[in-house]
Structures are given as C-alpha cells and as structure tokens.
Amino acid sequence: MNIQAFLENVEAIYKTGAATEHSYRADLQKLLSSISPDVIALNEPKRVKCGAPDFIVSQGDIVIGHVEAKDIPVGIRALKDSNKDQQKRYLAALPNLIYTNCLDWDFYRDGELVASVSIADFMMGVQPRPQDFDTLENLLREFATQRPQTITSPRDLAERMAGKANLIKDVLSRTLREDAEFQTELYTQYQAFQENLIHDITAEDFADIYAETIAYGMFAARLHDTTLDTFSRQEALELLPKSNPFLRSLFSYVAGYDLDDRIAWIIDDLARVFQACDVAKIMEGFGKLTGQNDPFLHFYETFLAAYNPSKRKARGVWYTPEPVVNFIVRAVDDVLQTEFGLPDGLADTSKVTIDWDTGQRAMTKAGKLRKDGKKAMEKREVHRVQILDPATGTGTFLAEVIKQIAPKIQGVAPAMWSKYIEDDLIPRLHGFELLMASYAM
DSSP states (O other), rough: OOOHHHHHHHHHHHHTTTGGGGGHHHHHHHHHHHHHHEEEEEEHHHHTTTTSSEEEEEETTTTEEEEOOOTOOOOOOOOSSSHHHHHHHHHOOOEEEEEOOOEEEEEEEHHHHEEEEEEEESSSSSOOOOOGGHHHHHHHHHHHHHHOOOOOOOHHHHHHHHHHHHHHHHHHHHHHHHHHHOHHHHHHHHHHHHTOOOOTTTTHHHHHHHHHHHHHHHHHHHHHOOTTTTOHHHHHHHHHHHHHHHHHHHHHTTTTTTTTTHHHHHHHHHHHHHHHHHHHHTTTTTTTTTTOHHHHHHHHHHHHHHHHHHHHHHHHHOOOOHHHHHHHHHHHHHHHHHHHOOGGGGGOOOOOEEEEEEEEEOOOOSSSOOOTOOEEEEEEEEOOOOETTOOOOOTTHHHHHHHHHHHHHHHOOGHHHHHEEEEEGGGGEEESSSSSHHOOO
C-alpha cells in the first residue's frame, strides 16, 4: 500500500483540469485493493447511479465494508442536502463505511464517526501531508478487519433490518424511475401491482412495500432456519412455507439469478445481517412482559417502529397483548350464547336467507335494464355468525377465534374438523389489511 504513489497520481489527474469525481476511481480502487492480498474493491457505476455506495470492499466471499467517493473540491463534512439524506441512509444501513474525496478520509462504524485523517490539504492545489500517510494506512488496515457486529436483542435486530430496508426502498424507487421506458422485470412487477391491487400507487410507495416485505420475509425465513452457519436470499425462498404463495412468489424473483444487481447487493447485505445472528435465540424472551408471545406476528410492530414510525402511527400498528385478545374473543363467544341464544357461540353453523346484491342492475320483464338503476338482488343462504376484523394486522384476532372454536368441534366430532373448516369456518372469517407485510404474515 503506497499512499505517496496514490496521492501523486491523484494530483497529476487533478492538474489536467478536466478531472471529474470518476477520474480518480481507478487509483482509489488500486489503493483499497492493496490493503491486503485477499481484499478486493469493486466499483459498480450501474449501482452508483441508483444510490448505492461507490465501492464494495470484500475479503473472499465476505463483504467487509463500503466506500463513498466524492470529487476533490467536495468537502466530505459539508455535504449538500441531497447528499446528507443519502449519507443518513448509508450510516443506518452500512456498519463499516468510508467517506473520502481522496484527500480527506472519514471512517464510520455503526453510524458513528470513529476516525478522520487528511493526507493532503487543498488550497490552490493539492499539498501533501506525508506525516499522515502512516495514519491512513493503519486506519485502512483496521477497516479491513471489521466483521458484522453480534446482534443480541430484538431492538438491535429491528434497527439493523430497518437500515437495510430503507436503503432498499431508496435504491428501488430510483431504479423504477430509470426503468420506466425499458420495461424491466422489476418495472413489470410494479405495473402488475398497479393493475391488480392498488391502481394509483406511486413508484416510491411500491418501493416502500417491496422493501418492507422483503426485510420481514427474510426475518420470517431466518426465524425457522436450523442451519445457522449459512443464510442467503436463495435459502430464504426454500425456508418460506408453501402455504404462503404471495411471499414465495416475491422471493422466487428475489432469490433468482436475474435479480437486478442494483438491488441484489443490499439484499445480500441484509442476508449477511441475519447470518450473523441466531434469530430464534434472540427472540426467545420476546414479548414476555407484554403478552405478545409469538415473535413471528408481533416483532413486526418493533420492526415497523424502527423502519417507518410515521406509517406505524398512521396505520395504528399497535398490537393487542395476547391475553387481552383471548379475553375479548371469549367475551364475544359468551355474548353470542347468553344474549343471542346461540348455544355454540362462535362455532355456530346455523344459516339465514338474505337478499344478496349481485353487483348488476335489475332487468325488466322484457329483458331490458331497468332505467331506475335498481340493483339486481337474489336470495342467498349464509351463515348467521360472521367474523370480521376490519384491520386484521397479522391475524391475531382471527387466529384466536379459530383457537376458541377448535376444541368445541374436535371435542364432539374430531373426524368432522377438516370438513367443518372447509364448510363452516373459512367462509365466515373475513379480514382486511392495508399494509402488505402484515398481509403476507
């Protein structure tokens, strides 16, 4: 690692008078790759364009850090507002990060500035500071020794996930704006989402949903992972239950070789966060004080508080403790029996005949549409007791309803349970949810 030779090349390029930020990349790449024989610095201009750091620094198969490079005249401490927003996202998502303009170097660890050094002053040209060359060399070697920090609590995990998810959202929204005229697979997914689910959704909102669902989907996969030494986006697909076609469909793209490399790198970074921790062990004591005992369902509240607290507040994502859910459902079951005369309560299978709106206009006897706009109605038999959760979240109340009903049926006729589910349970359960990750869970 020859700091002096690097600086001489930088100064020569600057003196041409035609240099840009990218003019110094080749020399910067050589310097970073010379830290150690097994260190590789990869400059990805395609990724950079969509908001990724300029360099990814790896040691073997392990990503050890990232580097954001600026032009020489740019003060890395006095960034413009747009660059400040970008830096904020990087610091939250990238635990080992360098900011440099080739002369000044700032080293960040877990979002905090831990060291700075200047190997040259910039006043009427580049003026070397050879007394600081050794300091930069030592800091770069220390940069290369960093490994993922051990995550020991649900809150730490939520914050690390949130940092990655926010970066995914930012890069993805930029990518979608760029791809509007090229109809890439990612943009086609966005269009399909518009056509089938939310017609007026923006690229930014789609990126938000996508990032949130990927982050929590990978959490769900890792929570059930028994091979702790390995984890990747490909393994996440294998671990997700086949009973969740939405998540599996999303991850079949995320896990594939055709995943856009402008977002693949950060999803791989997220996978490394999960690989560095035993999620099931971290979650062992989760919710004991609050009565929220299922981390798969209830950790989403903790994650959303870190990822997007304003959305959490706007959508009312505050989970009811499980003992309270149990009490409310038992109370409804009791009221149905004592006040409505239904001995089976929530398990009741009696039916009533109602007028059902067919969604069409009524016809005259001559077979023409009625001019008064009267709706076409028909008689239809439906279950008397319907269960609706208008803000179902991750399904806590509906799951508790099933837990209340199951013993009543299984205790009387165990062999009838499967038929009861199909004919008299599923048709009565209704839930609505606005947040995609909650819906996926």
